[in-house]
Amino acid sequence: MKSKMKFIFVTGGVVSSLGKGISAASIGRLLKRRGLNIFSMKLDPYLNIDPGTMSPYQHGEVFVTKDGAETDLDLGHYERIINTSLTKESSVTSGKVYTTVLDKERKGEFLGATIQIIPHITNEIKRRLYDGFNAKGDTDVCIVEIGGTVGDIESLPFFEAIRQLRRELGYENTFFMHNTLVPYLKTSGEIKTKPTQHSVKELTALGIQPDAILLRSEVDIDKGSKKKVALFCNVNDEAVISVKDVDIIYEVALNLQKQHLDDLIVNHLRLDCKNFADMSDWQALIKKIKGIKKEVTVALVGKYVKLHDAYLSVSESLKYAGYVFDTKVNIKWVDSEKLENEDPNIVFENVKGIIVPGGFGTRGTDGKKIAIRYAREHNIPYLGLCLGMQLSLIEIAQDVLGLKDADSTEFNPESTHKIIDYLPDQYKGIKLGGTMRLGEYECKLLPNTKAYNLYKKDLIRERHRHRYEFNNEYKSLFEEKGGVIFSGINPQTNLCEIIELKDHPFFVACQFHPEFQSRPLQAHPLFIGFIEASLK
Ligand code: GLN
Numbered sequence: 450m451k452s453k454m455k456f457i458f459v460t461g462g463v464v465s466s467l468g469k470g471i472s473a474a475s476i477g478r479l480l481k482r483r484g485l486n487i488f489s490m491k492l493d494p495y496l497n498i499d500p501g502t503m504s505p506y507q508h509g510e511v512f513v514t515k516d517g518a519e520t521d522l523d524l525g526h527y528e529r530i531i532n533t534s535l536t537k538e539s540s541v542t543s544g545k546v547y548t549t550v551l552d553k554e555r556k557g558e559f560l561g562a563t564i565q566i567i568p569h570i571t572n573e574i575k576r577r578l579y580d581g582f583n584a585k586g587d588t589d590v591c592i593v594e595i596g597g598t599v600g601d602i603e604s605l606p607f608f609e610a611i612r613q614l615r616r617e618l619g620y621e622n623t624f625f626m627h628n629t630l631v632p633y634l635k636t637s638g639e640i641k642t643k644p645t646q647h648s649v650k651e652l653t654a655l656g657i658q659p660d661a662i663l664l665r666s667e668v669d670i671d672k673g674s675k676k677k678v679a680l681f682c683n684v685n686d687e688a689v690i691s692v693k694d695v696d697i698i699y700e701v702a703l704n705l706q707k708q709h710l711d712d713l714i715v716n717h718l719r720l721d722c723k724n725f726a727d728m729s730d731w732q733a734l735i736k737k738i739k740g741i742k743k744e745v746t747v748a749l750v751g752k753y754v755k756l757h758d759a760y761l762s763v764s765e766s767l768k769y770a771g772y773v774f775d776t777k778v779n780i781k782w783v784d785s786e787k788l789e790n791e792d793p794n795i796v797f798e799n800v801k802g803i804i805v806p807g808g809f810g811t812r813g814t815d816g817k818k819i820a821i822r823y824a825r826e827h828n829i830p831y832l833g834l835c836l837g838m839q840l841s842l843i844e845i846a847q848d849v850l851g852l853k854d855a856d857s858t859e860f861n862p863e864s865t866h867k868i869i870d871y872l873p874d875q876y877k878g879i880k881l882g883g884t885m886r887l888g889e890y891e892c893k894l895l896p897n898t899k900a901y902n903l904y905k906k907d908l909i910r911e912r913h914r915h916r917y918e919f920n921n922e923y924k925s926l927f928e929e930k931g932g933v934i935f936s937g938i939n940p941q942t943n944l945c946e947i948i949e950l951k952d953h954p955f956f957v958a959c960q961f962h963p964e965f966q967s968r969p970l971q972a973h974p975l976f977i978g979f980i981e982a983s984l985k
Contacts, residue, residue: 454582455718457624458611459594460657462648467665468701469628470523472692473594474530475702476626479711481531482726485589489527490539490581491520492574493596494603498544509758513914513965514539517888522761523594525965529765530702532968538584541577543603549573566606574610575617590718599627600651612656624717627652627659628692631666631674640666642678649682660717661688661710669693688713697738699731699969730970734772743776745983747802747830750820752813754782763806763834766967770976774984785816793823802830802955802983805837807914807962811860818844825956830982832975833958835915838948839869841958842919845931859917870920885916890939892946892961898936899957900947903974909937911946911961919945919960955982 459473470491477487500508501519512525518537528534550573554564562569582591595611597604615623629645645664652659662682664670670678670691679686690708695701705711711726747767753759764780771778781800788796797803803824805817817837821844824831833841839857846855846868854861857869889910894901901907921943927933937947937959950956957975967973 453622454579454618455590455622455624455720456578456582456611456614456618457590457592457626457714457718458614459592459626459628460599460608460652460659461595461597461628462599462651463630463644465598467628467630468692469663470526470594471530471698471701472628472663472705473592473626474527475705476710476714477527477531477533477592478702478731479706479726479728480590480714480720480722481533482728483711483715483720483722483724485720485722486585486587487531487533487590487592488539488581488585488588489524489531489533489535489592489594490541490578491523491527491594491596492604492607493521493540493542494601494607495542495596496544496547496603497542498548499540499542505753505759506756509756510761511914512762513887513912513962515889515912517912519887519914521596522758523596525762525765527592528965529968530699532970536584538577538581541574541581543606546570546573546577546606567609570606571610571613574607575614578610578614589720589722599648599655605655608652608655608657615657621717621719624661624714625657625659626661626663628663628665631664631670633667640668640670640674642674642681645678646681653683659684661690661713663690663692663710665692665694667694697735699735702731703728703735734969737772737775741771741775741777743774743984744779745771745776745801745980746779746781746799747804747979747983748781748783748797748800748820750783750785750788750803750805750817752785752808752816754784757782760806762962762964762967763804766964766973766976767804767980769967769969769972770980772969773972773977774980776980776984778980783816783820785813785820788816788819789813793819797823797827797829800829802832802979804832804979805834805840806964807835807837809836809859814840814860818847822848825950825953828954830955830979831953831957832955832979834964835913835960835962838958838960839915839917839919841956842868842927842933842948845927845933846923849931850926857917866923868920868923869917871916872918886913886918888912890946890961891941892937893940894947895934895936895938898934899949899955899978900936900975903978905974908940911959911963912965913961915960919948921945954985955979 461469499519509522511519520540632641675689678689767778821841846852852866855866856864932951947959963973963975
C-alpha cells in the first residue's frame with residue numbers, strides 16, 4: 450500500500466456523453482508513460498447493482514474485468530487506452546453502495562443509529578474509493594470518473610463524497626478535472642462559454658472548485674476565450690484545456706499533452722516521475738492509421754446491431770487487427786432477426802468474413818445460424834464469440850450430424866440433444882444477476898491447430914461471461930463426423946473453450962470473449978487470424 454493516496458476526479462457538465470471517459474483515459478496514458486502506476490474507477494449513479502441485467506440497448510456493451518465484474522463499457526476504454534487491466538473495485542454503482550449499507554443495517558452493524566445519505570452512504574463511497582486505490586497494491590494515482598452530469602439528483606452523494614475526500618487527503622493529493630461542452634455557432638462563427646460558467650457554478654455550489662476545465666468543442670478554443678473561462682471559473686489560465694473533436698481518439702492524449710495538462714497534474718499532485726511522456730508509439734500508430742489505403746469488409750451478425758456500442762469491444766478489436774495489416778476494417782452490421790427473411794447470397798455478397806458475437810435469448814438465433822451455415826459452406830472466414838461458438842456447434846449438429854432438434858437448454862429445454870447445457874450442478878436455483886461463469890479462466894491449446902499457431906503458446910487466459918457450456922458427451926461425435934477440432938480446453942474442468950473446423954480456411958469459435966483483451970498496439974491473436982484470413 451502506498452503511504453500517500455492521490456486521486457484525479459473527473460466530472461462532467463452541460464451535457465452527457467461528452468467523452469470525459471476518453472479524456473480521463475488519455476490522461477491515464479500520459480501519466481503511465483511518465484512512469485506512474487495508474488488505476489481507474491467509474492462511479493455510476495444508477496441503482497442497478499451492475500449493468501449485467503440491463504439491455505444492451507440501454508447501456509451498450511457489458512465489459513467484463515479479469516476478476517469477473519460486469520461493468521460499464523467505459524472501463525473498456527480505460528483498459529485499452531491506458532493499457533492496463535482493472536478489477537471489480539473499478540466499478541462502483543449506487544446499487545452496490547446502497548446494498549452494502551442496507552445489508553449492514555439489517556445485521557445491526559450501525560448500533561442503533563439512524564442511517565442517512567450523509568454520512569453512511571458517503572462513507573461507503575469513500576471506503577470504496579480507498580479500496581480502489583489499494584486494489585492493485587502499487588497504484589500511484591487513481592483516476593475516478595463520475596458518471597452523469599453535475600446537478601443530477603442521483604449523483605449528489607458521489608460529489609459530496611469526493612468533496613469530503615479532498616478534506617481528508619488534502620489539496621495536493623486530489624485533482625478535480627471538470628469537462629464541459631462549448632457550443633460553436635456556425636452562423637456567427639462564435640463559441641459560447643456561458644453553459645460552462647453555469648456548470649462550474651453548479652459544481653462550486655457542491656463545494657468543489659475545479660483545478661482544470663476541459664472544454665469539448667467542434668473547434669479549437671482561442672486564447673481569449675480560455676482566459677475568459679479561467680477568470681469566470683476561478684482557475685489558472687493554463688488550466689483551461691481545449692478538447693477539440695478528433696478523427697482518431699488516440700489524438701486526444703496528444704492534444705492534452707501539447708497543452709501540458711499532464712505537467713499541471715504532476716505539479717499539483719507533487720508526483721515523482723519522468724519529466725516527459727514518450728508517446729512516440731502512439732504518434733506512429735496515428736500516422737499509420739491516417740496512411741491506410743487497404744480496406745476489407747466483414748459482417749457482424751447480431752440482434753443489437755442498431756446500437757453499435759452494444760458490440761464496442763468487438764468492433765475495436767477488429768480495428769486493431771486491421772492495423773496489423775495496414776487495413777481499414779469496415780463492418781457491415783447485419784440484423785440477425787431480419788436475416789431470417791433475407792437471401793444470404795445478397796446480404797454477404799461483398800463480405801470477406803463473418804463474425805457472430807455474444808448474445809442472450811432465442812430472438813435472432815435462427816438468423817445467426819443462417820450466417821454460420823453460409824460461412825461454413827462457402828469457405829468464408831468465420832469467428833464465433835461465446836454464443837457464436839454455441840450456435841456454430843448447434844448448426845453443425847443439426848446440419849452435419851443429423852441431430853435435427855439439437856439445441857441449447859437456453860433456447861429449447863425440451864430438446865433431446867442438449868449439446869449446449871448447464872453444468873450438472875448448475876441445475877439448482879438459477880438467479881439471473883451475477884450467476885454466470887465470469888472472468889478469467891485458463892485454456893490449454895492443442896498443438897498444430899489454428900488457435901495454437903495464432904497464440905503460439907500452450908496455455909492462455911481469457912475472460913468469460915456465459916451460463917451454458919458445451920456438453921462433452923457429444924465431443925467424439927463432433928470430432929468423428931463433424932470435422933470439428935476441440936483446440937482449446939480448460940485444464941481444470943475439461944470444458945470446451947475453442948473449436949475449429951478441419952477442412953475450412955478459417956472457422957474458429959471460442960466460448961470466451963477475446964475482445965476484452967485487445968489493445969490498439971496489441972491486437973488479439975484470434976482477431977489477427979480472422980482478418981488475415983479475410984484478406985486472402
Ligand atoms: N447466452 C449464452 C450463455 O449464457 C451465451 C452468452 C454470451 O454470448 N455472452 O451461455
